[in-house]
Amino acid sequence: MGSLRVIERLGRRLGSDRRSLRQAVLSVAALLTLAAGAPAALAETAIERAARTGELALGVPGTAAPYFKEGANGQLQGYAIDVAGLIAAEVSDYLGRPVKVVSETTEGPEALFRQVHNGEVDLMCGAQFTWEREMFVDFSIPFALSGIRLLTQGGTLDGTPDSLRGKRIGVVKGSLGEATVKALQPAARLVAVPTLAAGLKALGQGQVDAVGGDSVLLATAAQAARLREPTLVPTVALNRYAVGCAMPENNSTLRNLVNLAIAKMLQGYVNGDAASRQLVNRWLGPDSELGLPEAMISLYFQSVLLNYEQIALPPQP
Structure with missing residues (x-):
């Protein structure tokens, strides 16, 4: 309907000049043809790229323990790294082929958010949820509260x-x-x-x-x-606010798999699964640098719903 209105306006402006009107119609038709073909030329989705390359790109905004830290052997480790590993395993099961996480260090959180928004990075785990950021990237369910x-x-x-x-x-x-x-x-x-x-x-x-x-x-x-x-x-x-993984917008399959991987970990922790308890407790639990009680972690995991961040409202009289 929008294109017809454009042509009608052109017709009224051009009046009886049939040749000019015909040229205008052909020009609009050419633009519509190009627009219709644009989606086919869009970049592949994160899952399509993972199926082709066997990799998921994880953005790392520098050292930020307990989510990212350098281990004794110089390799990157942390809560976000372990969560990304669970996501890669879920994507591997979905695609029926091995998929690994490839870490890419960036200049900082804001630069990394721009890369996620542009689709240059597939995942940013350990990301702080805000409603402003939600306008530019998609967020997973949370795996931490801060x-x-x-x-x-x-x-x-x-x-x-x-x-x-x-x-x-x-x-x-x-x-x-x-x-x-x-x-x-x-x-x-x-x-x-x-x-x-x-x-x-x-x-x-x-x-x-x-x-x-x-x-x-x-x-x-x-x-x-x-x-x-x-x-x-x-x-x-x-x-x-909640802490989870940020992803490029409109990658619904990736988001579903990320949420499934995190939900399995949360449920496993609540159910007392040894592997889930070991993974989370290493970074958040009683013997970690953070030292949170298991009961507190379980209570939060059980309460993970849709409340990612408090909205600041004026105080009531």
């Missing part, structure tokens, strides 16, 4: 807005931590740091009063940092 908190030392801050007024808060530029702290207390003095690790170093040297960022990443990094009485504040995260 939020924005502040890491301080010596109990100097309690995480309330008043406690942040005039304080030096280290934040990674463009991160959720920066946006959350800025919205919570505009009078805080934000200090840009290239990474959370650099922020913790600045905290230890007294260059900042606290570091704002992902609570899971901060808690894990604090174990290796030399800090005086490291404390995460406030008790309840300033902003909570």
